[in-house]
Amino acid sequence: MDLEKLFSSPELLLETGLLAVAALVMFGALALFVCAVVSIIGSPLSFGMTVVWLLVAFAAPFLGSLLWFIVGRGDAYRRRVAY
Numbered sequence: 001m002d003l004e005k006l007f008s009s010p011e012l013l014l015e016t017g018l019l020a021v022a023a024l025v026m027f028g029a030l031a032l033f034v035c036a037v038v039s040i041i042g043s044p045l046s047f048g049m050t051v052v053w054l055l056v057a058f059a060a061p062f063l064g065s066l067l068w069f070i071v072g073r074g075d076a077y078r079r080r081v082a083y
Contacts, residue, residue, distance in 0.1 A: 029062050036065035043076040 040053045053072055057064040 032065045032069075033057065033061045036068045039073060040068060043073065045076045049076075 036057050037054065040050060040057060043050065043053075045053065053064075053068055057068060
């Protein structure tokens with residue numbers, strides 16, 4: 001893409017910028033999901049709870065992953081220390 005043409009048209013610059021932001025957001029969500037799945041599989045939870053958390057993560061990839069890191073992960077490691 002010609003940079004002079006890109007910077008001469010504000011509409012094209014806006015579209016390109018929005019596309020870049022959207023790509024970064026999508027990549028971030030995918031990275032969060034992959035990290036959550038790896039963390040769930042490596043957690044000290046029982047097999048049943050691991051399956052439940054994986055189902056939550058796959059049913060709602062962004063929200064399920066956030067819930068894992070906010071609620072599930074800390075709870076999993078607190079239970080491990082308690083036993």
